[in-house]
Structures are given as C-alpha cells and as structure tokens.
Amino acid sequence: MSPAASISGLGSGLDTATIIEQFMQLEAAQQTRLKSRANSEKSVVSILQSLNTKIAALATRAADLAKPATWAAVAATSTDAKVSVTTTGTAGPGSFSLRVDRTAASHRLEHATAVGLDAAGAVPATVRLDRLDGTAAVDLTTDGTLQGLVTAINDPANATGLRATAVKVGTDAYRLVVESAATGAASDYTLTDAVDGSALLGGATLRAGRDAQVTVGDSIVATSSTNTFTDLAAGVSVTIAAGTAPGATAEVTLARDPATLATSLKGLVDAVNAALADIDTQSRSGGVAGSSGPLSGDRGVREVRDRLLASVFPGDGTTLADLGVQTDRSGRLVLDEAAFRKAYEADPTAVQTRMTAGGTGFVARVAEAAKAATDRTTGILTTAITGRNESIKRLDDGIEAWDIRLELRRTTLTRQFTALETALSRMNSQSSWLSGQISSLTTSGS
Secondary structure, three states, X not given: OOXXXXXXXXXXXXXXXXXXXXXXXXXXXXXXXXXXXXXXXXHHHHHHHHHHXXXXXXXXXXXXXXXXXXXXXXXXXEOOOOEEEEEOOOOOOEEEEEEEEEOOEEEEXXXXXXXXXXXXXXXXXXXXXXXXXXXXXXXXXXXXXXXXXXXXXXXXXXXXXXXXXXXXXXXXXXXXXXEEEEEOHHHOOEEEXXXXXXXXOOOEEEEOOEOEEEEEOOOEEEEEOOOEEEEEXXXXXXXXXXXXXXXXXXXXXXXXXXXXXXXXXXXXXXHHHHHHHHHHHXXXXXXXXXXXXXXXXXXXXXXXXXXXXXXXXXXXXXXOHHHOEEEOOOOOEEEOHHHHHHHHHHOHHHHHHHHHOOOOOHHHHXXXXXXXXXXXXXXXXXXXXXXXXXXXXXXXXXXXXXXXXXXXXXXXXXXXXXXHHHHHHHXXXXXXXXXXXXXXXXXXXX
C-alpha cells in the first residue's frame, strides 16, 4: 500500500489517492502524446518494411528475367513419349533424329541350385564380392544359410551396391538372384566362396550389365551407363524409358519458348501491379468521406511508385504497346500475352533487346527502379525506415525520461498530501481537545 493510500482522507476526509492519480494523469499528458507518436511511427515502419520486402522480391524477379539465359531458353519436344528431353539455359534452337539401339541394364546373376531358406551350410560362411573395378574385394560374413547371405548382401552397412532376393521355386526351395543397383557395363561383379574361390549354389546364369546406346542422325553413336544421356547436345539431356524396344526412333525439336517467357513476363507485371496497389492503399490522401493512409504525403513512397510506373516507357519517346506492354486508365500495367508472343516469334532478338537493354528495356528499368527503392544503403525505402527508426529511438528515450520525471513528481505529491493529511489530523485532534475543555468549563460553572 502506498503512503498516500494509507492516509487518504485521514484528516481532510478527501480521497487524496484519487486526487494524486488525477494530477498524475495531467502530468503524464505529454508522455502519452510521445507514446502515441512512437506507436504511430512503429506502425509506419512495419508498413515500410513490408513494402520494402515486396519490392526487393520484385527486383530479384526482374533481375532474373533480364538474364540472357532466360531469353535463350528453348522448349524441347519428342515425337516418341518413350524418349523424353530436358534442357538447360545453354541449349539453343535446333533438331535431330535419334534411334534407340539398346537400353541400359544391370548386371544380374540367377543362381542354379535351389536350397532351403534357412538350411544350414547351404552357402559358405564367408562370401567374397569382387566388383572387378580394381578395388579390393569385400568379404561378407553369413551364418551359412541362404537367408543369411541375402541379409548380408542387402545390409546398407556393407555397401555392396547389390540387391539380393531369394525366389521361391518349390516347397522350402529357393534360388538366389543378385542384381547390381547401378546399370551399365561397369556394374559387373562376381560372388564366390572366399575360401576356395568356387562358384556359389552351382553357378549362375549371367545377364551382363550393359550401357545404353543411341544413334543420332545416321552415324553418331552415343553411350551412357544409364538410360539418361546427359548433355547429349549442349544443354540437352535425353532419357530413354526402360523397356524401349531397339530400333525405336524419335524426332527431337528444340524451339524458342514464347509461352514460358510470356508467363514469366506476366508474373513480373502482376508483381509490379501488386506493389503499386500496396503503395496506393498505404499512401491514399483520403477525402471528404475517406481516411488518409499511414504513408499519405510521403514523397519517397510516391517517388517509388512513379519510377515503377514509368518503367513501361523506354525514355526515347517510344512505347512497348506493340510488344503488349502498356498502362491502363487506372494507372496499372497490362500485358497482352498474344501480342507479346506474336512479336517474339517474329523477331526474338529485337524483343529481348527492347525488354532487357540497360536504361531502356522494360524489365531492366523495373529492376533498376526496384533496386533504387530497396538498396541496403541508399534505397529510398531503406533510408525512410532508417530515419523513422532513429525517430522512434529518440521518442523512446523521451518516454523513458518522462518515466523518471513522473515517478519523482508522484513522490513529491505523495509527500505533500501526506504532510497535509498529517497536519489536518493534528488540528482536528487539537480542536476536539479544546472543545472538550470548553465543555468541561461550562459544566463546572453551572
């Protein structure tokens, strides 16, 4: 209990604790205004940071779209669904025919003798695996049963690179099938008794591992240890489906891909419009019936908006309307994807230049405008955020100083009212004593 509360009204009959609180509310009015300003500034900073993040993402998107590799991208098609084609940025337009000579296969051993799955002594206690690649052979320890050998081969800790299966061929009769996990001619191996080098389980039927092979054109032969031919042509990889019959042919076409570019450009236009809408919402000026946005009157934010919108104009008096990029009546960017594709198909190089050339290209200008807004040291939004954070720090310092000042003021008021109540209490006591004395004198005189 505070000193003021403990003596409140002791001598005066007044609620001095409430009086002190009312005085403190008056004293704290300036601090309350500071807190309101600080909260308002923090809200604005949060909005600016959100806008900065959105426009920074826009800068990244525009920079990626401005890269030459993006515009050099091609789409690959194959006339045979069993021959799939993928491309990277280094691929260029072109075409070629392809014939499948053979698909890749793993190295497989199908052992002849059937044995019980858990029959003791069915296999050697130690089996030697030789990968035939010049590395040291690996000895696998078993419990002498077929199941023990399957477990040892498949144990990840042994890293055999093989898959073993016991195939049931009769009552408690199983044959061992072992296959390399990898395909290709280099996937061969042997499994023998580690003691005498003899074959396991009566020997095995062998399907040798083999490389896949295709013929490009009439005479160019290519091989691969897998069914995927990586970089068969620059930036072009071809995958043959397993089981494709030898002799299957496909025509592979690599063509520029205006549809994908149009989609990427549409994504950029949408991102610009989203940023513009955000700026308009936060910086609206209000009106007779409306309220102003938190960034109303912020010249920096309006400058960012103007730069983004101006990116659609090359600055040389021309427009990009013939490429499908322009503004509408509401001040938003629009993209006519059909017009863009038509222009790109007619002259890809010219369209790329008009879109990406530094200083004049639409995509490049969007990237420049976004970077000017969000640069970590000189960005318009970055500078605004830094300035407001400094203002918030000063306000917080002022609020803290007021905390100390108000605490001192409360202490002073408490002491003053305590002294007042104490004095009044003494006076009341004296008054009561005097009244008693006078009363006794009157009684004695009568």
